[in-house]
Amino acid sequence: MNSTTVTFPRGEVSGRSEVVAAVPVGDRRGLVVAETPFHPLDHTWPDQPADRGTIGGLPVLDCVTGAVPASGGEVLLGADITARREDEGWRWLVVHVVAQELPAGSPVELEVDAGYRAALSAGHTACHLAALALNAALAGRWRKETRFDALGHPDFDQSAITSSRISAHASVDVYRLGKSLRKKGFSAEDLDLAETAERVDDLLRTWVAADVPVWVDVPGPELTARRTWHCSLPEGEVSIPCGGTHVRSTGELGVVAVTLEPGESELTMRTTVRP
Structure with missing residues (x-):
């Protein structure tokens, strides 16, 4: 079984392929095809949910990442995957979870829910922009040298993030504010969350109004290709x-705004998009 070729990085939402295998997923079946437009849930950083849609006319109930040794063996799914992306001797698969099996060799049409994909893409692009804007808003709170983001600001997002979840026209990012971050030189003392959110929103309004290009660099068609978001x-x-997946320009986003919520040694940023 070869690795699945994916077309979602190019923005594709439909395609035609052939079923190459069916694997058990609980009491359901997971269909593997040669090429798919479906974006699966990533097993290492599950920020963007799986696409919705149909395969061979069957509703896709879930779409997950799978891995199998090149020499053959059991297909591992999601959290059960023991291999790393860079490990040799593994094949990486997009597994479409359905209620019934289709025979290997069957030609199938694959259709992604384009509206849902667009909503997730907007949420994901806004998530990246909000993270960059948050870095800028908090830049003056670092007392030590640290890594910088692409705009030259201390990278609070990458230094402190513990989880990121994308949803339709929204995202939720959680950052730690505890002892380890203080040791790195960040001070959260007397942090005014309302003022910080306003500064983030001001930057987001400017970037959306600029209507600048957004794209994904796609070095190869395989699922594990190291893709990069650009803006x-x-x-x-x-x-x-x-x-x-992402929108094609910041102008597609409409209105992007954040709220910042305190927690016990953490900060939650909720980003919403109103097209």
């Missing part, structure tokens, strides 16, 4: 490693 902001081009 030509007025301050300069930025890039972030990312395996998800």
Whole structure:
């Protein structure tokens, strides 16, 4: 079984392929095809949910990442995958979970729910922009040298993030504010969350109004290709490693706004998009 070729990084939402295998997924079946437009849930950083849609006319109930040794053996799914992406001797698969099996060799039409994909893409692009804007808003709170983002600001997002979840026209990012971050030189003392959110929103309004290009660099057709998100902001081009889907320009987003919520030694940023 070869690795699945994926077309979602190019923005595809439909395709035609052939079923190459069916694997058990609980009491359901997971269909593997040679090529798919479906974006699966990533097993290492599950930020963007799986696409919805149909395969061979069957509803896709879930779409997950699978891995199998090149020499053959059991297909591992999601959290059960023991291999790393860079490990040799593995094949990486997109597994479409359905209620019934289709025979190997069957030609199938694959249709992604384009509206849902677009909503997730908007949420994911806005998530990256909000992270960059948050870095800028918090730049003055670092007392030590640290890594910088593509705009030259201390990278609070990558230094402190513990989880990121994308949803339709929205995202939720959680950052730690505890002892380890203080040791790195970040001070959250007397942090005014309302003022910080306003500064983030101001930057987001500017970037959306600029209507600048957004694209994903796609080095290869395989699922594990190291893809990179790019955006030509007025301050300069930025890039972030990312395996998800995105809009084509910031102007497509409409209105993007954040709220910042305190927690016990953490900060939650909720980003919403109103097209």
